[in-house]
Amino acid sequence: MQDVTEQPSALRWYYEGLAQNTYRAMKCHSCGGYTFPPTGCCEHCGSWEVEGTELSGKATLLFATHNISPACHPRFEKIAPYVYGHLVLKEGPVVQAIILGVEAKPDALRALFERGPVPAQAETLKMDDLPVIVFRIAG
Ligand SMILES: [Zn+2]
Structure with a gap:
């Protein structure tokens, strides 16, 4: 290692x-x-x-879905199920990240999809090891 x-x-x-x-x-x-x-x-x-x-931490959520089960990496099992999505940052880069502010359920994700692009703000998710950048959407 x-x-x-x-x-x-x-x-x-x-x-x-x-x-x-x-x-x-x-x-x-x-x-x-x-x-x-x-x-x-x-x-x-x-x-x-x-x-x-x-x-700035400001972004626009373009697409979101829920994770498959089990979580993609053992470090995320504690927070599963969760939503992840593709966002474009205000400064230009496109990222994939965990999305907070929406339930990982089909009805909630359909309603989010129907809203179209949604503003989102970066937050830090504290983990046992390294922190993770996540984005929260307004409700
Ligand atoms: Zn360059």
């Missing part, structure tokens, strides 16, 4: 921010794109000229 101290610094910086309810990404000096979660280079153009920045 890899020593945690050998992880890329961008990843450590991301998780340290997440634990403090801040959502960190890299912004590219070459193309202006955001890379989220942050890495050492731009996911859009490949440039290494990136700089750490904080995201």
Whole structure:
């Protein structure tokens, strides 16, 4: 197993921010794109000229469904069943994340679908190990 101290610094910086309810990404000096979660280079153009920045946490939920059972990873079994979805962040990146504010039931998901794109706000879900970014929709 890899020593945690050998992880890329961008990843450590991301998780340290997440634990403090801040959502960190890299912004590219070459193309202006955001890379989220942050890495050492731009996911859009490949440039290494990136700089750490904080995201607003604002997003629009495009699509949501409930998880399959069992949860996709043992660390998520405690919170299953849950809803996950695709969101576009205000700053541009598209992410998949757990969605709070809607029940993981077919009727609730149908009603959400019929609402169309829904505003969402990032939150940090504290886990036993690493924190997880989730998004809450307005009810
Ligand atoms: Zn770029």
